[in-house]
Amino acid sequence: MKKRNVRRWLALFGAAVMAVSLLGGCGSSSSTDDKGNKSSQEQGALSDKEIIEKAAKDGKIGNWGLGNEYEVLALLGKYGLPTDYLSQDFTMDGFDDNSVELASAMTYNELGLVKNDYDGGYGYGDSVKYIDMNDEGVAMMEDNIFCTKKFAKENPQTVAAFLYASLKGWEDAVKDPKAAADIVFKAGSSVSPDHQKYMADEVAKLVTTDVNGKQVSDIGNMDDDAMQQTLDIAKKYVTLDDKSAQKKLQSTGLDDIRDKQYLEAAKASDGSFKPEKKSVSIQLKWLPQAQFMGYYVAAAKGYYDEVGLKVKIVPGGGDIAETTAVNNGTVDFGVTWETNLASADAGGMDLLEVAQIYQRSGLVLVYKPENFEK
Amino acid sequence: MEERMRKYKRRKSILRRLSESPKAQKVETVMLPVAFGILVVALWQGKILHRLFHTDTFVLPVPTKIFGIMGGITDKVIGNTIDTLLVAGIGLLLGSIIGYLVAVIASFLPNMGKGGLTIVGAFASIPIAALAPVMNNWTKDVSTEASFRSMISKILVVLLIAAANMGLNAYRGLTELKPYALDLMATYAASKRRIFVKLQLPNSLPYVFIALKVSVPASIMTAIVSEYFAEYITGIGRQIRENIVLAQYSIAWVYITVACMIGIVSYALLMVIQSLVLKRYR
Numbered sequence: 001m002k003k004r005n006v007r008r009w010l011a012l013f014g015a016a017v018m019a020v021s022l023l024g025g026c027g028s029s030s031s032t033d034d035k036g037n038k039s040s041q042e043q044g045a046l047s048d049k050e051i052i053e054k055a056a057k058d059g060k061i062g063n064w065g066l067g068n069e070y071e072v073l074a075l076l077g078k079y080g081l082p083t084d085y086l087s088q089d090f091t092m093d094g095f096d097d098n099s100v101e102l103a104s105a106m107t108y109n110e111l112g113l114v115k116n117d118y119d120g121g122y123g124y125g126d127s128v129k130y131i132d133m134n135d136e137g138v139a140m141m142e143d144n145i146f147c148t149k150k151f152a153k154e155n156p157q158t159v160a161a162f163l164y165a166s167l168k169g170w171e172d173a174v175k176d177p178k179a180a181a182d183i184v185f186k187a188g189s190s191v192s193p194d195h196q197k198y199m200a201d202e203v204a205k206l207v208t209t210d211v212n213g214k215q216v217s218d219i220g221n222m223d224d225d226a227m228q229q230t231l232d233i234a235k236k237y238v239t240l241d242d243k244s245a246q247k248k249l250q251s252t253g254l255d256d257i258r259d260k261q262y263l264e265a266a267k268a269s270d271g272s273f274k275p276e277k278k279s280v281s282i283q284l285k286w287l288p289q290a291q292f293m294g295y296y297v298a299a300a301k302g303y304y305d306e307v308g309l310k311v312k313i314v315p316g317g318g319d320i321a322e323t324t325a326v327n328n329g330t331v332d333f334g335v336t337w338e339t340n341l342a343s344a345d346a347g348g349m350d351l352l353e354v355a356q357i358y359q360r361s362g363l364v365l366v367y368k369p370e371n372f373e374k
Numbered sequence: 375m376e377e378r379m380r381k382y383k384r385r386k387s388i389l390r391r392l393s394e395s396p397k398a399q400k401v402e403t404v405m406l407p408v409a410f411g412i413l414v415v416a417l418w419q420g421k422i423l424h425r426l427f428h429t430d431t432f433v434l435p436v437p438t439k440i441f442g443i444m445g446g447i448t449d450k451v452i453g454n455t456i457d458t459l460l461v462a463g464i465g466l467l468l469g470s471i472i473g474y475l476v477a478v479i480a481s482f483l484p485n486m487g488k489g490g491l492t493i494v495g496a497f498a499s500i501p502i503a504a505l506a507p508v509m510n511n512w513t514k515d516v517s518t519e520a521s522f523r524s525m526i527s528k529i530l531v532v533l534l535i536a537a538a539n540m541g542l543n544a545y546r547g548l549t550e551l552k553p554y555a556l557d558l559m560a561t562y563a564a565s566k567r568r569i570f571v572k573l574q575l576p577n578s579l580p581y582v583f584i585a586l587k588v589s590v591p592a593s594i595m596t597a598i599v600s601e602y603f604a605e606y607i608t609g610i611g612r613q614i615r616e617n618i619v620l621a622q623y624s625i626a627w628v629y630i631t632v633a634c635m636i637g638i639v640s641y642a643l644l645m646v647i648q649s650l651v652l653k654r655y656r
Contacts, residue, residue, distance in 0.1 A: 007483075059520055065607060066619045086520050087607050089507065099514055099605070241447045241617075241625045323621045328433070344621035348432040 048131050049079060051372045052365075055102035056081040061365070062088040062100035066319070070339045071363050072104060074138040074237040083237075096122055098371065105130065105366045108202035108291060114366055118194035130364040139211045139361035140230040141338040143285065143292075145220075149352045151332060152262060154276065161273035161307040162280060162333060163266035163355050167220045169298025170357060174204040174219070180293040183300045187313075190287035199290035202362070207294075210359045220355040222258050227338060227356065231257075234339045240346060249346035257342050258353040273307050281312040282333040283325045288315045292335065294357065323349060435624040444628045455632055458609040461525060462597035465532025466589060472533065473540025474582070480541070481548040481574065482566075491545055498538030502596050505531050506603035524606035531600045532593045539589040540582070547581025548574045583648045590640050598633060610636075 046054065055061045056076060063069045063085045076083045086100055092114050095103035105111040111130065117123030133139045145166065152159050173180035177200035185196050210216050211226055231254060240246045284292050295313055298304055304311040314331055316322055323344040326334040341351050392398040417423045419436050427434070444451060476494060480487025509527040516523040551573060559569045598611030607616075610629045617626035 007486075065616055085607070086605050087612075089510075089603070093511070094605070097514060099520070240622060241450065241628075242443050242622060243446055245622065245624070319615065319619055321619045321621060324433075324618075327621070340620065347620075347622050347624070349621055 045369060046372045046374060048136075051102065051367060052076070052079055052131065053081060054372060055367070056084075058101065059084060060086065060099070060101040062086045062094060062102065063104040064088050064090070067337065067340045068104070068363075070234060070238055070337075071133045071138050071140050071361060072365070074140070074233045075133065075136055075365075077237045078136070078138060092122060095366065095368075098368075101371045102131075102365045102367050105364055106291075107362045107364055108199045108206065109289075111364060111366055112195060112198040112202065116195070116198060119192045120195060124368070127368070128366050129369055130366040133361040133363045133365075134211045134213070138233055139226070140233060141227055141356055142206075142358040142362055143335050144338060144341070144353050144357060145282075145333055145355040146326065146336060146341055146351050146353045147333050148327060148329075149259075149350050152259065152352050152354065156262065156265070156276075157273050158275040158277045158280060158309070158332075159262040159354055160265040160269060161275045161309055162282075162304075162311070163220065163263055164269055164271060164273070165298045165303035165307045165309065165311075166294055167266065167355070168303045169296070169301065170207060170219050170294030172301065173200070173293040173297045174207050177201050177204045177290070177293070180297050181290050184288065184290045184293050184296045187296045187300065188288050188315075190289050190315075196290050200293055203290055203293060203358075206358045206360055206362045208359070211361065213360075216359045220263060220357060221359070222260060222263065222353065222356045223359065224254065226359070227254055227258065230338045231342060234342055238339065238343060240343060242347065245343075245346045245348070249343060252342055252346060257338070257345055257351070258356075262354045271307065275308050277332070278308060279310040279312075280332040281314050282335065283314045283320070283322045283331040284316045285320075285322050285335045285337075286315075287317050288313075323351060327351060433623050435627050439624055440627045440631055443624055444631070447625075447628070451628060451632060454608060454610050454613055454629070455636070457525075458594070458597050458601065458611065458633075459636065461528045461600075461609070462532055462593045465529040465597065466536045466593040468529070469533035469536025469593070470540045470582075470586070470589065473537035473542075473585070474544045476537065476541045477544035477548055477578075478570075480545050484549075487545070491541055494538045494541045497534050498542070500534075502531060502535070502599045503603070505534065506600040509600075510603060510605055521606045521608070524604045528597060528600045528604055528609075532596045535596050536589045536593050539592065540585045543581045543585035544578050547578030551577055579652065583644075583652070586644055586648075587641075590644050591637055594633070594637055594640065 052061075052075065056079075061072065061076070063072045065085075065087055069085065072085055073083045076085075086094070088094055088100060088104060092103065092105070092110055094100040095105075095114065103110075105114060113121050114124050114128055115121070115126070117125075145163065147159060178197060181193070181196040181200035184200070185193050189196055191199070207219060208216050210223065211229070231252065235250055235252070238249065240249060282295060284295075286292075288296070292313075295311075299311060299313060314325075322334040322336045323340060325331050327344070327349045335357075338353065338356075341353055345351055414423070415437055417426075418434075419438060421431065421436065424430060424434060431439075473494070476490065480491050506527070509530045510524070513523045513527040513530065516526050555573055555577075556569070559573055564572070598609070598614070601609035601611035602615050604612065610633050613629045614626050614633070617623070617629070
């Protein structure tokens with residue numbers, strides 16, 4: 001009888017200790033968030049260079065990796081800093097709890113989540129600041145349209161027709177981002193309608209402004225200077241472990257990775273094509289969201305039907321390797337970044353860029369000024 | 375007489391004699407898998423494997439290329455391998471010890487023990503992909519050094535998997551005794567401690583190795599998968615993931631090969647240890 005009592009008390013005590021320690025663990029991690037948000041003042045501000053140096057020294061620069069890290073590597077390389085970075089997951093929790101002080105963010109996605117206070121946002125407003133890759137001179141060309149060289153050669157009319165209709169979709173989308181956001185949301189969005197609208201506005205800016213901040217009216221244009229800059233930076237800061245691939249990357253020229261003839265054919269066309277392959281698919285780089293609004297608008301408004309194409313939009317996510325999907329023929333077209341395409345080609349793939357949708361880098365490094373005071 | 379014997383001997387063919395001699399059988403059990411392995415590698419190198427699987431040398435590079443690249447980046451490969459081995463090894467060791475202790479406690483307190491082990495079993499069935507991010511967040515306050523806290527979080531995931539495995543198996547070994555063994559001990563008036571040391575402990579040893587046979591490969595796999603989600607970028611698993619997404623398949627295959635070799639070597643080591651330990655007890 002006595003023994004059982006003792007045992008019962010012991011069990012109760014054990015359970016209580018576990019409960020308290022669990023709750024304690026939760027509390028301590030969240031309490032660090034709200035200190036010093038308002039104390040940020042301009043007087044002690046560091047320069048961008050000093051901020052990058054400090055964050056690199058503390059090992060608190062974050063990026064997602066998986067091919068999104070090249071601009072950050074270039075930035076660190078530019079300042080002669082070690083190119084280690086922390087792996088960010090696909091939330092901004094690490095930025096929120098200060099384990100990442102200089103966090104990667106796309107202007108159209110994560111930056112909006114950090115600043116805004118709608119569903120899923122962190123509500124920092126303008127109290128956060130950011131370093132823009134375009135200003136730092138390490139901008140690399142992001143979302144483009146590509147296919148394999150073989151596919152382009154065998155189906156020139158299909159490629160031109162696809163570009164014609166897609167660019168028409170993008171033109172509509174940047175003219176009226178709100179309507180485009182609605183279309184994307186209805187097509188199966190991965191994020192809230194509010195965030196979709198924010199994203200559409202920001203994406204429109206990337207499509208219609210170049211790295212120097214000048215207006216671009218020629219949507220899809222493959223600007224030689226910007227693409228060459230991307231390639232130069234890639235050659236300088238990207239190292240592939242496979243020596244033969246590294247050698248090939250170093251000798252890659254613009255003409256090896258892009259071909260303007262299909263875009264020119266699309267621009268010169270009156271809209272009638274004789275596509276060799278009528279049913280095609282495009283692999284997105286990420287989940288369905290306004291980042292890819294042009295394709296959704298073109299599909300919703302029937303632009304693809306008008307040129308005689310049946311287009312399937314294939315969403316990406318996490319570990320989808322769009323270059324592999326296109327190269328092995330799972331899909332016909334894909335959206336990727338120029339550096340990813342160049343290094344994939346160096347590794348032995350046969351890919352060709354046919355249009356450059358984003359004209360400037362959408363990557364920024366966001367920080368809380370109070371973490372970088374003198 | 376002698377002639378008859380010779381005739382008798384001659385009647386047995388070499389093949390038959392080989393199949394009957396125990397020495398040859400032992401050689402056979404080693405030779406057959408090795409021969410099969412060599413065959414696969416030959417098909418692979420000869421690109422016949424590629425034709426069978428409708429793939430190309432880009433996605434599946436030939437062995438000579440893989441080993442050629444491996445030779446060029448040895449330092450990097452060794453660094454990443456050590457990081458993965460540390461996580462898998464420490465996690466396995468701590469997890470197995472904790473799992474065994476839980477099983478011992480459970481065997482002394484059967485009422486609470488069975489319930490406790492059910493919970494441990496439930497832990498074992500949580501997917502690593504779900505566990506790893508939770509551990510990442512949980513260990514944020516452990517250290518300001520990202521490489522260290524990231525390692526702790528990976529070790530914790532491995533530890534949980536290994537502990538669950540060991541706990542469940544060791545409990546069976548400690549409680550499922552030979553019939554009447556406990557009664558016999560009772561007739562000797564043996565104390566609980568005596569029963570544990572003389573009966574339960576030896577009885578549980580084979581079960582410990584059953585658990586290890588599962589948890590050694592499982593802990594390596596867990597370490598590799600949890601690297602996918604880790605905050606600090608290092609390890610074989612992370613390299614495989616990065617390089618596949620970046621379409622650098624030949625590099626990815628270097629690390630895949632290393633992962634396979636670790637698996638094979640650790641399993642062979644375990645077999646050797648098992649035969650040594652169990653021999654002593656029998």
